[in-house]
Amino acid sequence: MREWARFLLTYKFALDEVNTKLNILNEEFQFIHDYNPIEHVKTRIKAPESIAAKLKRKNLELSMASAGLHIRDIAGVRIICSFSTDIYRIHEMICRQDDVKVIEVKDYIKNPKPNGYQSLHLIVEIPIFLTSGVERVMVEIQIRTSAMDFWASLEHKIYYKFNASVPETIGRELKETAAIIASLDERMLKLNEEAKSCRV
Amino acid sequence: MREWARFLLTYKFALDEVNTKLNILNEEFQFIHDYNPIEHVKTRIKAPESIAAKLKRKNLELSMASAGLHIRDIAGVRIICSFSTDIYRIHEMICRQDDVKVIEVKDYIKNPKPNGYQSLHLIVEIPIFLTSGVERVMVEIQIRTSAMDFWASLEHKIYYKFNASVPETIGRELKETAAIIASLDERMLKLNEEAKSCRV
Amino acid sequence: MREWARFLLTYKFALDEVNTKLNILNEEFQFIHDYNPIEHVKTRIKAPESIAAKLKRKNLELSMASAGLHIRDIAGVRIICSFSTDIYRIHEMICRQDDVKVIEVKDYIKNPKPNGYQSLHLIVEIPIFLTSGVERVMVEIQIRTSAMDFWASLEHKIYYKFNASVPETIGRELKETAAIIASLDERMLKLNEEAKSCRV
Amino acid sequence: MREWARFLLTYKFALDEVNTKLNILNEEFQFIHDYNPIEHVKTRIKAPESIAAKLKRKNLELSMASAGLHIRDIAGVRIICSFSTDIYRIHEMICRQDDVKVIEVKDYIKNPKPNGYQSLHLIVEIPIFLTSGVERVMVEIQIRTSAMDFWASLEHKIYYKFNASVPETIGRELKETAAIIASLDERMLKLNEEAKSCRV
Incomplete structure (x- = not known):
């Protein structure tokens, strides 16, 4: 029990570290461009x-070594932003941090x-400085x-309720709303760009 | 200057107090129903x-007395939630707090x-306990x-850029996206209720 | 288990509320007098x-009802300040809050x-606004x-290590250091008042 | 103005980063040894x-370049602990972090x-990851x-009140209280070690 608690503590520290890094990036971006690419972080x-x-x-073997190696989302960070262009902007800013190693990108x-899910996923490895020295920890x-995010939360709730076998009508409805969301996001982005490019 | 700083400090305290109240309501709700009506607060x-x-x-006269009396949104709280049903649930929970006086509701x-804007607005008055005694402060x-919220942020940015005279095409586009958002919110809500009522 | 968790949650909310109240008092005091009576809060x-x-x-009976009635320090707040005069100043500010009921004072x-322990203890009752209505909660x-505070932490550690039967030499030493602390606090206070009253 | 705000923002980020690092060290230490070497941080x-x-x-020249080079305490962190042995323990933990460069130590x-002041001062340099790349920032x-800490706060207040020319009687009194504090700290430390070494 205590060993697992210590194991998970390292992941908690990784989240603290990523949080600090994201706050710094967001505050600096806000200062320079008067705009927050990050809406909020969970x-x-x-x-x-x-x-x-x-x-x-x-x-896989049920051990901490095996978990540390194979389960890449023990520590999870979710970054919510306004426009899909912000997503790639944040991705780029993370990649530019030379102490962060990006291990995997899934777009x-x-x-x-297939169910309609949209997000950009990164697996990164960041250094955590413990009392005994540095350790590299994976974070999703x-x-x-x-x-x-709204769609994904609802889908997640439904998926768990039905234990992965979502009724067909609900699955179809989810996919349709995902399409509406994608087109809405695109329209809002275009509207934003249009307004920005307008002379006043 | 100093007098205004002190005047505004009282509103800052009102926000601290409202924040604490909302956190308590949200945590308790989460504990009982395993669900957060409040997504986040700004x-x-x-x-x-x-x-x-x-x-x-x-x-109006440019004085603190006049501001305190007539400007009802000096302190502003924005509560973001997932479903429109949450909005009325939160409204109700706020009304039930007997130290909070709801002065105005605009639905x-x-x-x-006319531009498509949607939100529930409350003006409330809450007691703040200062070193010298209690003071009642208005909060929007x-x-x-x-x-x-996404729509309102974009509309706000555009409104300020064009100094209130938003070009007609952009205004029309804003109104259309507001309608899509309203119908999307309704669809997501129905999907949620449908999934909840399903037997597993 | 779940019932106890809910019971304790109310005390957690009481601490959140007291924390907000103390921050407000401290920030306002700081603004007016350019001095923090509260160093920090735990x-x-x-x-x-x-x-x-x-x-x-x-x-006593082992039940939540019995605990809520008889155990007055389920929720505990510790306020650390610089000078002993601050202690009474904070006490007074708490008493002046008309939604807080001071139930007991031990000076x-x-x-x-007898062991040398010094502190001002209050038992207060404060209203917490839950989803179902108001509840009054006791806080020490x-x-x-x-x-x-330094002395009390050390004494506490020693007391628990020796399971209440502290060796005599250590007990004597604790009492002597408590006396040094009391006289040091008084000297620092005098020095502060002396410096304040000096013309520059 | 804006340039200076940006310059200082980097130091604010350095403090955020140091804070995260210290929290990690303190939480890990607490987990392993069931003891907090860090009481609090300002x-x-x-x-x-x-x-x-x-x-x-x-x-020196009044410019940002000159400030960045010569003023080493633009960003300041104060770590308060219980025992003087903690001070050196924290010092050691900071030195072991291989992304932190210790530039100067004053014990x-x-x-x-001469006035009685006691503290351990470090000047360190830490990397901050900005949107445009890494920057190394000095922190005291x-x-x-x-x-x-109590003594230092009082001395600081007195020093500023008298604009560096502290009246002799007050200066003498300050020096005496500094000596009492040093001997008190030593006695408390001994008492702690004595209690720890006792068999129960």
Whole structure:
């Protein structure tokens, strides 16, 4: 128990560190451009039971070493922004940090999941300075617009309620709303750009 | 200068107090129903220049007494939630607090503004306990879904850029997106209720 | 389990509320007098096991009703200040808040405990606004200087290590250091007043 | 004005970063040893006027470049701990962080200032990741016990009131209280060690 608590503590520290980094980027961006690319940030640590379940599902050894190696979303950060252009702007700013190593990028905006899910996912590795020295910790970062986030929360709730076998009518409806959200986000973005380019 | 700083400090305290109250309501609701009606909360104090401009626009005396009496949104709280049903749930919870006096309710969801704006606005008065005794302070509370909030932020930016005279095409486009947002919010709500009522 | 969690949640809310109140008082005092009477604030909720142990020790029924009635320090706030005069100043400011009911005052500064312990203890009752209505919750507030706090932390650690039977030499040493602290606090206070009254 | 605001923003970010690092060290230490070496942390940014005054006093050019190079305490962190042994423990933990460069150490505990002042001062340089890339920023870290901190705050207030020419009687009294504090800190430390080494 205590060993796992310590193991998870390192991930909690990684989230603290990522949070500080994101706040700095956002405040600096706000100062220079008078605009916040980041609307807000949420963090979560995967519960020990969920880690165990995921290891089991993947037929992997149930140990901390195995979890640290194979479960890449033990520490999760969700960044919500207004426009889809902000998503890529934040992605770029993260990549430019030379102490952060980007391990994987999955672009579910260019290629949405079959159910309609949209987000940009990064797996990054960041250094955490502990009393005994440095440790490198993996963090999953999900970047999405607030409309995508709203959809994803609802989908997640429904998925868990039906234990992955979502009724067909509900699945279809989810996919349709995902399409509306994508087109709404695009329209709002165009409107924003149009207004920006207008002479006053 | 110093007198105004002190005047505004009272409004800052009112926001601290409202924030604490909302956190308590949200945490308790989360504990009982395993669901957050409040997604997140933002607060702002009106800048002295904006207070002065508003007094001037309304042909009112430029004094603290006049500001305290006539400018009801010096302290502003914005509550963002997922579903429009949450908006009325939060409204109700605020009304039930017997130290909060609800002075005014404007329902721009049932009756959107001509430009398409949707939100529920409350003016409340709450007691603040200062070193010298209690003072009652007015706070404007805006409650809206995250889709409404996204729209309102964009509209606000455009309105200020064009100094209130928004080009007709952009105005039309804003109104259309407001309608899409309203219908999207309704669809998401129905989907949520449908999923909830399904037997598993 | 769940019932106790909810019971304790109310005390957590009481601490949030007291914290907000103290911050307001401190910020306002700082603004007016350019001086912080409150150095910092710590809060803690009594662990369920400690509540149970205290009920048992007092031969009381082991129930939430009994705990809520008889255990007055379930929610604890510690206010640390620089000078002993600040202690009474804070006490007064708390008493003046007309929604706070002061139930008990124990002045262990005027009358230190036999072991040397010094602090001002208040039991107050404050209203908490829940989703279902208002509830009045008891909170213990301890106010002390940072020197008194340092001593009390050490004494507490020693007391628990020796399970209440502190070796005589250590007990004597503790009492002597308490006396040094009291005289140091008084000297620092005099020095402060002397410097304040000096013409420059 | 704007250029200076941006310049100081970098120092604000450095404080955010140091704060995160210290919280991580303290939480980890607490987890392993069930003891907090850090009681609390305060941060401050030097006001532009104070930076200008210091540059003038040192006959240095009044520019950001000059301030960045010569004023090493623009960003200041104060770490308060219980025992003087904690001071060196924290110092060591900071030194072990391989992204932090310790530029200077001044031990005013082993060698107090003539007026009685005691603290451990470090000048460190830490990397801050901005939108445009990494920047290395200097931060002054002062580590002291809470008794030393109490004394230092009073001395600072008196020093400024008398514009550096503290009346002799007050200066003497300050020096005497500094000596009492040093001996009190030592006695408390011994008492702590004695209690720790006792068999129960």
